[in-house]
Ligand code: HEC
């Protein structure tokens with residue numbers, strides 16, 4: 001407990017400190033020399049944490065600050081199927097699905113609340129993989145009908161107040177979070193809307209937005225795998241997340257954590273959650289890998305790809321680089337600062353409690369991510385526009401309009417990724433299932449670095465990528 005108190009005290013000082021990390025009582029950065037390559041992002045000081053405590057907090061605390069009263073939840077949702085529970089979770093959350101936590105709110109009501117795993121865990125070939133970004137979540141539905149029913153569900157005044165808080169936030173979000181297709185994740189938009197409803201200094205909620213809304217429609221953003229974070233010196237596809245990563249990760253608290261003291265209490269255990277995230281390893285490729293082909297693929301990789309993506313294996317070396325959008329050529333919308341990365345929302349973040357030791361920066365490019373476990377993280381690119389690695393390596397194979405298969409058997413270990421079906425000739429299909437690369441934000445253009453290779457080189461490269 002004492003280190004938590006110490007962390008809170010340090011942060012209280014950090015609030016009025018200058019920009020020198022040393023002056024804020026934080027440990028010095030591991031690399032202090034400026035990188036010679038300007039695209040490389042230097043490491044910044046991070047708070048240490050304990051991974052085991054982080055797992056307990058991740059799956060047991062109420063860091064979003066609101067939820068549905070447990071009694072109501074049990075009446076409507078019932079017990080989660082065995083396959084949806086977290087293996088090894090004990091206590092009151094044991095019978096909840098993996099994406100929900102149970103905790104007692106300050107009002108004394110037991111709540112069921114969303115945790116991070118709703119977006120940061122996913123089933124792959126029938127198995128739940130913690131840290132794998134969920135590419136199947138459905139944010140296309142309209143949540144407003146749920147709101148109408150909400151208030152009538154309980155006659156208990158304290159439960160009604162808890163439910164009312166949750167529904168108020170959902171009401172603010174509803175017009176802005178509906179995505180065009182299943183699998184697209186609106187998290188960057190959700191964050192922006194919630195920033196807009198809060199005073200940056202006090203974090204007090206305002207029913208009226210304090211920053212002008214509406215935003216444009218959410219663009220698709222693919223959820224990055226958590227096991228990559230240990231190599232990264234900047235968070236998010238654009239590299240916009242700088243400074244203390246634990247503080248950025250707790251931004252989920254902007255949903256319902258309404259004052260700075262409560263936010264500090266959450267912040268105190270987020271270094272533990274970060275330590276858990278850093279402890280994750282990528283899953284291994286489950287099929288056979290042709291070693292001689294992969295060895296040839298490694299040579300191609302080191303010649304063609306390593307300058308941006310680093311090298312792998314025991315002597316592997318990776319540095320986080322932001323590559324200009326004009327060079328990588330992928331869809332420009334996110335790099336043009338969509339959602340929380342637009343100027344007014346960056347300013348909110350940087351001026352707020354969250355900005356005390358972290359910041360959002362604008363960069364017109366994308367991080368060339370580490371490729372560990374890349375076989376498991378389809379669809380590819382920041383917007384999930386490329387269903388397989390084979391299509392990433394050969395842009396002529398990328399579908400224009402397709403349905404991306406997402407069932408247990410839809411993962412293709414040869415092309416490495418999700419099977420997809422072109423849909424131009426199938427009339428009457430629900431548009432929510434069609435990934436249309438002609439819509440702004442959805443383009444699968446760019447990253448053609450392997451197009452110029454021979455078919456053999458691409459084949460070998462694909463074999464090598466399976467081994468990472
Ligand atoms: C509604 C879905 C959603 C929830 C809930 C969510 N995230 Fe995320 N998370 C995302 C998306 C989408 C991104 C990528 C955004 C981008 O790069 O623009 C992301 C990015 C991240 C990253 C950066 C990864 C990287 O490699 O750059 C971390 C770390 C992270 N989230 C941790 C968390 C934690 C911890 C929680 C819970 C407190 C959480 N997230 C809750 C959707 C979500």
Ligand code: HEC
Nearest residue numbers: 304305308323328330366367368369379380381382449450
């Ligand atoms: C000039 C730098 C650069 C080079 C060279 C490069 N890449 Fe990339 N790569 C990027 C960037 C930047 C992204 C992210 C683009 C985005 O998400 O829009 C990326 C994304 C990827 C992804 C998708 C990652 C994901 O999680 O979705 C894969 C796979 C990949 N690259 C493999 C390769 C391979 C294989 C090569 C060599 C043939 C290569 N790259 C060459 C910069 C580069």
